[in-house]
Amino acid sequence: MAENGEGLGTVPEHERILQEIESTDTACVGPTLRSVYDDQPNAHKKFMEKLDACIRNHDKEIEKMCNFHHQGFVDAITELLKVRTDAEKLKVQVTDTNRKFQDAGKEVIVQTEDIIRCRIQQRNITTVVEKLQLCLPVLEMYSKLKEQMSAKRYYSALKTMEQLENVYFPRVSQYRFCQLMIENLPKLREDIKEISMSDLKDFLESIRKHSDKIGETAMKQAQQQKTFSVALQKQNRVQFGKNMHFNDRIPEERNEVELKRAFEEEDENEEEVLTVQDLVDFSPVYRCLHIYSVLGDEETFENYYRKQRKKQARLVLQPQSNMHETVDGYRRYFTQIVGFFVVEDHILHVTQGLVTRAYTDELWNMALSKIIAVLRAHSSYCTDPDLVLELKNLIVLFADTLQGYGFPVNRLFDLLFEIRDQYNETLLKKWAGVFRDIFEEDNYSPIPIVNEEEYKVVISKFPFQDPDLEKQSFPKKFPMSQSVPHIYIQVKEFIYASLKFSESLHRSSTEIDDMLRKSTNLLLTRTLSSCLLNLIRKPHIGLTELVQIIINTTHLEQACRYLEDFITNITNISQETVHTTRLYGLSTFKDARHAAEGEIYTKLNQKIDEFVQLADYDWTMSEPDGRASGYLMDLINFLRSIFQVFTHLPGKVAQTACMSACQHLSTSLMQMLLDSELKQISMGAVQQFNLDVIQCELFASSEPVPGFQGDTLQLAFIDLRQLLDLFMVWDWSTYLADYGQPASKYLRVNPNTALTLLEKMKDTSKKNNIFAQFRKNDRDKQKLIETVVKQLRSLVNGMSQHT
Numbered sequence: 079m080a081e082n083g084e085g086l087g088t089v090p091e092h093e094r095i096l097q098e099i100e101s102t103d104t105a106c107v108g109p110t111l112r113s114v115y116d117d118q119p120n121a122h123k124k125f126m127e128k129l130d131a132c133i134r135n136h137d138k139e140i141e142k143m144c145n146f147h148h149q150g151f152v153d154a155i156t157e158l159l160k161v162r163t164d165a166e167k168l169k170v171q172v173t174d175t176n177r178k179f180q181d182a183g184k185e186v187i188v189q190t191e192d193i194i195r196c197r198i199q200q201r202n203i204t205t206v207v208e209k210l211q212l213c214l215p216v217l218e219m220y221s222k223l224k225e226q227m228s229a230k231r232y233y234s235a236l237k238t239m240e241q242l243e244n245v246y247f248p249r250v251s252q253y254r255f256c257q258l259m260i261e262n263l264p265k266l267r268e269d270i271k272e273i274s275m276s277d278l279k280d281f282l283e284s285i286r287k288h289s290d291k292i293g294e295t296a297m298k299q300a301q302q303q304k305t306f307s308v309a310l311q312k313q314n315r316v317q318f319g320k321n322m323h324f325n326d327r328i329p330e331e332r333n334e335v336e337l338k339r340a341f342e343e344e345d346e347n348e349e350e351v352l353t354v355q356d357l358v359d360f361s362p363v364y365r366c367l368h369i370y371s372v373l374g375d376e377e378t379f380e381n382y383y384r385k386q387r388k389k390q391a392r393l394v395l396q397p398q399s400n401m402h403e404t405v406d407g408y409r410r411y412f413t414q415i416v417g418f419f420v421v422e423d424h425i426l427h428v429t430q431g432l433v434t435r436a437y438t439d440e441l442w443n444m445a446l447s448k449i450i451a452v453l454r455a456h457s458s459y460c461t462d463p464d465l466v467l468e469l470k471n472l473i474v475l476f477a478d479t480l481q482g483y484g485f486p487v488n489r490l491f492d493l494l495f496e497i498r499d500q501y502n503e504t505l506l507k508k509w510a511g512v513f514r515d516i517f518e519e520d521n522y523s524p525i526p527i528v529n530e531e532e533y534k535v536v537i538s539k540f541p542f543q544d545p546d547l548e549k550q551s552f553p554k555k556f557p558m559s560q561s562v563p564h565i566y567i568q569v570k571e572f573i574y575a576s577l578k579f580s581e582s583l584h585r586s587s588t589e590i591d592d593m594l595r596k597s598t599n600l601l602l603t604r605t606l607s608s609c610l611l612n613l614i615r616k617p618h619i620g621l622t623e624l625v626q627i628i629i630n631t632t633h634l635e636q637a638c639r640y641l642e643d644f645i646t647n648i649t650n651i652s653q654e655t656v657h658t659t660r661l662y663g664l665s666t667f668k669d670a671r672h673a674a675e676g677e678i679y680t681k682l683n684q685k686i687d688e689f690v691q692l693a694d695y696d697w698t699m700s701e702p703d704g705r706a707s708g709y710l711m712d713l714i715n716f717l718r719s720i721f722q723v724f725t726h727l728p729g730k731v732a733q734t735a736c737m738s739a740c741q742h743l744s745t746s747l748m749q750m751l752l753d754s755e756l757k758q759i760s761m762g763a764v765q766q767f768n769l770d771v772i773q774c775e776l777f778a779s780s781e782p783v784p785g786f787q788g789d790t791l792q793l794a795f796i797d798l799r800q801l802l803d804l805f806m807v808w809d810w811s812t813y814l815a816d817y818g819q820p821a822s823k824y825l826r827v828n829p830n831t832a833l834t835l836l837e838k839m840k841d842t843s844k845k846n847n848i849f850a851q852f853r854k855n856d857r858d859k860q861k862l863i864e865t866v867v868k869q870l871r872s873l874v875n876g877m878s879q880h881t
Contacts, residue, residue: 092121092128213253216246220259223266232270233365236372239263267373274366278383281362286390289417290410292357293479296420297413300479304582363425367432380432387422387433391441394418395448402456405468411452412476415445423483442485450493457497463504467578470497474582494583501579502597506605509572513565513609520561522626528553539563541640542633557726558633559626565606566637572601573645591649595661598641602666610670614677621685624678625723628671628731635667675731682720682735683742689713690746695766697759702766706773713743714777721782736783740794743774748798752834759838761805768802771795800826805835810866817873833870840867 095113219242226235243263250256285292363383370379394414401407419442426433453473460466473494477487527533529552536542536556540563547554576597580590613619614627638661692709717739724732751759751767778791804813804824816822817829840863 092125095125096129096132213250213255216242216250216256216259219246227266227270230273232274233368233372235270236267236369239266240372270369271373271375274362274369275382277362278366279386281359282386282390285358285417285421286393288357289394289421290413291417292420293413293416293418294409295357296416297475297479300482301475304475304478358421360424360428363429363432367429376431383432384437387418388441391418391445395445395452397452397456401452402459405465405472408456408469408472412472415449416476416479419445419480419485420483423485438485442480446487446489450489453493454496457500460500461504461507463501463508463575466497466501466504467575470494470501470579471582473497478582491583498579498583498593502576502600505572505575505597506601509568509601510605510609512568513606514612516561516564516568517609517613520559520564522559522561522623524555524557524626525560526553526555536563540566540633541637558630562630562633565630565634566641569598569601569606569641570644573598573641573648577648587649587651591645591651594645594649595642598645599661602638602661607666607670610667611673614670614674619677621678621681621720622723624674624681625727628674628678628728629726631667631670631674632728635664638664675734678731678735679738682739685716686713686739686743686746689716690743690750693750695750695763697756697763699760699762699766701762702769704769706769707766710770710773714773717777718782724783732783733785736786737791737794740774740778740791744795744798747771747774748801748831751801752831757838759835761839764802764805764839768806771798771802775799797826800824801831801835804832805839808862810862810869814866814869814873829870829873833867833874836863836867836870839863 219238223235223238223242226232226238242259247256247260251260367376367379370376397411398407401411419438422433422438422441426435426438453469457466457469460469473490477490481487525536527536533552540558542556542558544557547556573594576594577590580593583590585593610627610631614624619627642661689709689712692712693707694709695707717736721732721736724735727735747767747770750756774795775792778794779789781791800823804810804827809823813822813824813827813832816824819825840860
């Protein structure tokens, strides 16, 4: 039962497997069959039985179906046999038709192939055209690049290269010719750099050669502008000039002429005003700068340009060794420097960053230090004031020109103050020669005037005022000599010359006034004073000339206040505001007068010595001639004439000269008596000498120079008088008794002097006559002399011991 039950359960399972085998794909049969073996041990056998039974059933069904459709199959075969004949006929017809079609299509194939070939050619042509249209702009741009290179339009060529690289070459980069072009562009850029740099070098060389022309034009324009401005200022000062002293004013007509000339020059130069661009082609700089900017190498270009310009600056600043000899040397030096910095200023303003303000300031400061050193060194060699003045004008024009371009020039004006001192020194040397010439040409006589015209001529040259002289009728004389108005004129000319240097220094009128006064003081205290002193000490200048020199210095001293007014007028300084240095004319001419007075005393004494040297006394004469010696009378006559000339001198000067002359004459006569070479003096000689002293006393008492009180002048001969009286009266007892007493009659007689003279007379008495010893009077006199000599020697020895 159990087996039956298992069999009944297995049958449906086998049916299911069979259905699955029939219905599924053969690839899935393996798992299905595996399930048969996985079941119960006898399941395989049972499945095979079930499979056989299934196969038999299918065979039966196939057989039934074949039997059912067999008649139709037979009919179909029969029909096919019938159609076979028609099919063969159709095949023949198709083959024939195909052959005919093949024959007919050969031409079509040939034509079609031609059409295909033409279409391919057309497509290729279209492609070529498209590619050529793509390449033609590149070629055109490259051709344009070549043309630009040939035309030296390098900046445009670089821009064309940029377009080629950025726009055109990427479109045709696959072509070989493009690669060749790309490889050629760096070489072209290098060529452009080299060419532009070469142009820049040519430009730098050109401006180095033409910098003096550039500077000359710039300085000329600055000079024209300055001339015009100065003319306007002078026109504004015309009214001030009308109020000046008639001797010191600046003629109004001269101002009008200068102003008219300035306007004419301005009109002439307005027609053609050259600028630096007119003289220099800056295109190489711009072109080179643009090229290096496009190439991204702008810094290299800037460094090169600045380095080369600094080298040129050093060359420009190097002066010629003989520059100081002519003004043209200085002018060339200045024009080259101005030209250099005018170019730099132009480059500064028209380029971006090629040069900077800091760079130009540094370059200018370096140049300014060199310029000042050069000018300080070379100007020291200048001895001509005209050359120094022209140098000053050039420096001012140089400074004004560069100041107009924005360069600081204060240090140049400071240098001008140093050069001003040198200019004053050269002026002083020049005027020293002028003064010497004036003194050499002067006749040292009062200026004679015969008519009113001559009087006005002198008055126009020298501010002389004397109501008494004006009242005198012609002919008459000015008290001063011809040199006085000439000196006065030359002092004014010196002030004008000094003013020329002070102009255009950008200083106030007060400062200019002070500078003029100081330089004029130097002229008076150093130059004129020195010339006067040298003149006074010259051997050929006599007493008359010295007297005239004293008179001249007096009038020059009085004229100093007119010189002060003259300086005030030409500097337009108000009298109320003047608080500057005064002129030292008072001390200058006073010192000269003192020197002249001293020289008068000296020369007068020398003249007295000359006359005294002509004395020819017979010191052994027994009796006097009865009249004064000839040399002494000549001397007295000379002194009378000289003291007559002294009437024009100040009273004290004439009195001092007269007293000095009498004292010197007294001293000379005393020395003549006491001369050591004079061994013997007779009483007759003493009496003759006494006659000469009497003439001297008469001369002194005649008051040759007014102003002496009483017998003041006669006191000059008191020593001689008392000594001669002692010997003439032979009053030795009184002399010896009263010696040393204030009331002594012979107070002025020195024992030494008396002893010396007495010893000379003693020797003469011994040798005068060999028979004198036999005369009682002579013996007594001889004994008296010996006694007095002994007493005098005792007195002298006592004085020596006391001392």
